[in-house]
Amino acid sequence: DTGVSQDPRHKITKRGQNVTFRCDPISEHNRLYWYRQTLGQGPEFLTYFQNEAQLEKSRLLSDRFSAERPKGSFSTLEIQRTEQGDSAMYLCASSLWQGREQPQHFGDGTRLSIL
Protein backbone atom coordinates (compact mmCIF):
# COMPACT_ATOMS: atom_id res chain seq x y z
CA ASP A 1 0.00 0.00 0.00
CA THR A 2 1.51 3.33 -1.01
CA GLY A 3 -0.91 5.62 0.78
CA VAL A 4 -0.28 7.95 3.70
CA SER A 5 0.66 6.06 6.83
CA GLN A 6 0.56 7.28 10.41
CA ASP A 7 2.11 5.82 13.51
CA PRO A 8 0.96 4.99 16.09
CA ARG A 9 -2.75 4.47 15.40
CA HIS A 10 -3.60 4.92 19.06
CA LYS A 11 -1.77 6.62 21.91
CA ILE A 12 -2.86 6.74 25.53
CA THR A 13 -0.83 8.86 27.89
CA LYS A 14 -1.07 10.70 31.18
CA ARG A 15 -1.58 14.42 31.37
CA GLY A 16 1.73 16.25 31.36
CA GLN A 17 3.60 13.71 29.26
CA ASN A 18 5.11 14.42 25.85
CA VAL A 19 3.96 12.53 22.76
CA THR A 20 5.25 12.32 19.20
CA PHE A 21 3.41 11.15 16.12
CA ARG A 22 4.87 10.24 12.75
CA CYS A 23 3.44 10.64 9.26
CA ASP A 24 4.84 9.08 6.08
CA PRO A 25 3.30 10.77 3.04
CA ILE A 26 2.91 9.42 -0.48
CA SER A 27 6.47 9.42 -1.75
CA GLU A 28 6.24 11.91 -4.62
CA HIS A 29 4.06 14.39 -2.69
CA ASN A 30 5.80 17.64 -1.76
CA ARG A 31 3.08 19.01 0.54
CA LEU A 32 2.22 17.56 3.92
CA TYR A 33 -0.62 18.72 6.18
CA TRP A 34 -1.57 18.10 9.79
CA TYR A 35 -5.19 18.34 10.97
CA ARG A 36 -6.88 17.69 14.28
CA GLN A 37 -10.37 16.26 14.68
CA THR A 38 -12.43 16.13 17.85
CA LEU A 39 -15.53 14.01 18.30
CA GLY A 40 -18.45 15.07 16.12
CA GLN A 41 -16.50 17.81 14.35
CA GLY A 42 -14.82 18.06 10.98
CA PRO A 43 -11.02 18.10 10.81
CA GLU A 44 -9.31 21.42 11.62
CA PHE A 45 -6.12 22.56 9.92
CA LEU A 46 -3.03 22.78 12.12
CA THR A 47 -0.04 23.30 9.85
CA TYR A 48 1.50 22.38 6.53
CA PHE A 49 4.86 21.90 4.86
CA GLN A 50 6.04 22.30 1.35
CA ASN A 51 9.09 20.10 1.11
CA GLU A 52 10.92 20.78 4.39
CA ALA A 53 9.62 24.31 4.90
CA GLN A 54 6.76 24.87 7.33
CA LEU A 55 4.74 27.53 5.56
CA GLU A 56 1.70 28.07 7.76
CA LYS A 57 0.63 27.38 11.32
CA SER A 58 -2.89 27.71 12.67
CA ARG A 59 -3.54 29.64 15.86
CA LEU A 60 -4.73 26.25 17.17
CA LEU A 61 -1.08 25.21 17.23
CA SER A 62 -0.01 26.44 20.64
CA ASP A 63 3.64 26.67 21.64
CA ARG A 64 3.35 23.18 23.14
CA PHE A 65 3.01 21.82 19.62
CA SER A 66 5.88 21.49 17.19
CA ALA A 67 6.03 19.87 13.78
CA GLU A 68 9.00 19.02 11.63
CA ARG A 69 9.67 17.61 8.21
CA PRO A 70 13.47 17.48 8.25
CA LYS A 71 14.22 16.00 4.84
CA GLY A 72 11.03 16.83 3.06
CA SER A 73 9.76 13.29 3.44
CA PHE A 74 8.22 12.04 6.71
CA SER A 75 6.96 14.45 9.35
CA THR A 76 6.63 14.37 13.11
CA LEU A 77 4.17 16.22 15.34
CA GLU A 78 5.16 16.58 18.98
CA ILE A 79 2.94 17.72 21.81
CA GLN A 80 4.69 18.69 25.02
CA ARG A 81 3.05 18.70 28.47
CA THR A 82 -0.17 17.20 27.16
CA GLU A 83 -3.50 18.46 28.47
CA GLN A 84 -6.97 16.90 28.54
CA GLY A 85 -8.03 19.13 25.66
CA ASP A 86 -5.40 17.60 23.41
CA SER A 87 -7.43 14.40 23.20
CA ALA A 88 -8.36 14.12 19.54
CA MET A 89 -7.63 12.36 16.28
CA TYR A 90 -4.53 13.77 14.57
CA LEU A 91 -4.69 13.39 10.81
CA CYS A 92 -1.94 13.74 8.25
CA ALA A 93 -2.49 14.37 4.55
CA SER A 94 -0.21 14.84 1.56
CA SER A 95 -0.59 16.29 -1.90
CA LEU A 96 1.41 17.20 -4.97
CA TRP A 97 1.77 20.93 -5.55
CA GLN A 98 2.79 21.98 -9.04
CA GLY A 99 1.44 25.51 -9.11
CA ARG A 100 -2.05 24.19 -8.60
CA GLU A 101 -3.47 22.31 -5.66
CA GLN A 102 -4.17 18.61 -6.17
CA PRO A 103 -6.45 16.50 -3.97
CA GLN A 104 -5.11 15.67 -0.54
CA HIS A 105 -4.76 12.06 0.51
CA PHE A 106 -5.25 11.33 4.18
CA GLY A 107 -3.91 8.74 6.54
CA ASP A 108 -6.19 7.05 9.06
CA GLY A 109 -4.89 9.20 11.89
CA THR A 110 -3.46 8.81 15.36
CA ARG A 111 -6.06 8.81 18.12
CA LEU A 112 -4.68 10.46 21.26
CA SER A 113 -6.32 9.90 24.62
CA ILE A 114 -5.13 11.86 27.65
CA LEU A 115 -5.85 10.25 31.03
Place this chain on the structure above:
Amino acid sequence: DAKTTQPPSMDCAEGRAANLPCNHSTISGNEYVYWYRQIHSQGPQYIIHGLKNNETNEMASLIITEDRKSSTLILPHATLRDTAVYYCIVLHGSSNTGKLIFGQGTTLQVKP
Protein backbone atom coordinates in the same frame (compact mmCIF):
# COMPACT_ATOMS: atom_id res chain seq x y z
CA ASP B 1 -12.47 30.59 0.50
CA ALA B 2 -16.24 30.52 0.21
CA LYS B 3 -18.31 28.89 2.93
CA THR B 4 -20.53 25.90 2.25
CA THR B 5 -23.86 24.78 3.67
CA GLN B 6 -24.94 21.15 3.77
CA PRO B 7 -27.89 19.35 5.40
CA PRO B 8 -26.73 17.63 8.61
CA SER B 9 -28.09 14.21 7.69
CA MET B 10 -29.71 12.18 4.93
CA ASP B 11 -30.96 8.63 4.44
CA CYS B 12 -30.79 6.58 1.28
CA ALA B 13 -31.99 3.09 0.40
CA GLU B 14 -29.34 0.62 -0.67
CA GLY B 15 -29.12 0.41 -4.46
CA ARG B 16 -30.73 3.79 -5.00
CA ALA B 17 -28.97 6.98 -6.00
CA ALA B 18 -27.83 9.24 -3.18
CA ASN B 19 -27.99 12.95 -4.02
CA LEU B 20 -26.10 15.15 -1.57
CA PRO B 21 -26.62 18.90 -1.97
CA CYS B 22 -24.24 21.71 -1.11
CA ASN B 23 -24.76 25.47 -1.22
CA HIS B 24 -21.79 27.75 -1.88
CA SER B 25 -23.45 31.00 -2.87
CA THR B 26 -20.33 33.14 -2.33
CA ILE B 27 -18.05 31.04 -4.52
CA SER B 28 -15.72 33.02 -6.76
CA GLY B 29 -14.73 32.29 -10.34
CA ASN B 30 -11.52 30.39 -9.68
CA GLU B 31 -12.67 28.39 -6.67
CA TYR B 32 -13.15 24.66 -7.03
CA VAL B 33 -15.75 22.50 -5.31
CA TYR B 34 -14.21 19.46 -3.61
CA TRP B 35 -15.98 16.52 -2.02
CA TYR B 36 -14.45 14.26 0.61
CA ARG B 37 -16.05 11.60 2.74
CA GLN B 38 -15.08 10.09 6.07
CA ILE B 39 -16.08 6.61 7.04
CA HIS B 40 -16.09 5.94 10.76
CA SER B 41 -12.60 5.60 12.29
CA GLN B 42 -10.86 6.37 8.99
CA GLY B 43 -9.27 9.49 7.53
CA PRO B 44 -11.15 11.57 4.97
CA GLN B 45 -11.19 10.17 1.44
CA TYR B 46 -11.12 12.33 -1.67
CA ILE B 47 -14.10 11.73 -3.95
CA ILE B 48 -14.23 14.29 -6.74
CA HIS B 49 -13.77 17.96 -7.55
CA GLY B 50 -14.86 20.41 -10.23
CA LEU B 51 -14.80 24.03 -11.32
CA LYS B 52 -17.82 24.63 -13.55
CA ASN B 53 -18.40 21.56 -15.69
CA ASN B 54 -20.04 18.43 -14.41
CA GLU B 55 -17.56 15.73 -13.49
CA THR B 56 -17.77 11.97 -13.19
CA ASN B 57 -15.33 9.37 -11.95
CA GLU B 58 -15.53 5.79 -10.74
CA MET B 59 -16.90 6.87 -7.38
CA ALA B 60 -19.42 9.60 -8.10
CA SER B 61 -20.75 12.40 -10.26
CA LEU B 62 -20.61 16.08 -9.44
CA ILE B 63 -23.27 18.37 -10.84
CA ILE B 64 -22.57 22.11 -10.53
CA THR B 65 -25.31 24.61 -11.31
CA GLU B 66 -24.72 27.10 -14.07
CA ASP B 67 -24.39 30.00 -11.60
CA ARG B 68 -22.02 27.81 -9.52
CA LYS B 69 -23.85 28.69 -6.32
CA SER B 70 -24.71 25.10 -5.52
CA SER B 71 -23.71 21.56 -6.41
CA THR B 72 -24.88 17.99 -5.93
CA LEU B 73 -22.79 14.92 -5.35
CA ILE B 74 -24.42 11.82 -6.79
CA LEU B 75 -23.59 8.29 -5.72
CA PRO B 76 -25.43 6.37 -8.44
CA HIS B 77 -26.00 3.07 -6.63
CA ALA B 78 -25.46 3.54 -2.92
CA THR B 79 -24.21 0.59 -0.88
CA LEU B 80 -23.99 0.10 2.88
CA ARG B 81 -20.28 0.92 2.61
CA ASP B 82 -21.15 4.42 1.43
CA THR B 83 -22.46 5.25 4.91
CA ALA B 84 -20.19 8.14 5.93
CA VAL B 85 -19.92 11.86 6.59
CA TYR B 86 -19.67 13.75 3.30
CA TYR B 87 -17.90 17.11 3.22
CA CYS B 88 -18.30 19.75 0.53
CA ILE B 89 -15.35 22.19 0.49
CA VAL B 90 -14.58 25.20 -1.68
CA LEU B 91 -10.92 25.80 -2.45
CA HIS B 92 -9.13 28.35 -4.59
CA GLY B 93 -7.47 26.71 -7.56
CA SER B 94 -4.18 28.43 -6.93
CA SER B 95 -4.53 28.60 -3.18
CA ASN B 96 -1.14 29.20 -1.62
CA THR B 97 -1.85 26.93 1.31
CA GLY B 98 -4.31 24.39 -0.03
CA LYS B 99 -5.61 23.93 3.49
CA LEU B 100 -9.04 22.38 3.63
CA ILE B 101 -11.68 24.00 5.81
CA PHE B 102 -14.15 21.32 6.82
CA GLY B 103 -17.66 22.12 8.01
CA GLN B 104 -19.97 19.68 9.75
CA GLY B 105 -20.74 17.78 6.57
CA THR B 106 -23.72 15.57 5.79
CA THR B 107 -24.04 12.22 7.53
CA LEU B 108 -25.37 9.81 4.92
CA GLN B 109 -26.97 6.66 6.26
CA VAL B 110 -27.52 3.97 3.62
CA LYS B 111 -30.20 1.56 4.76
CA PRO B 112 -30.86 -2.00 3.55
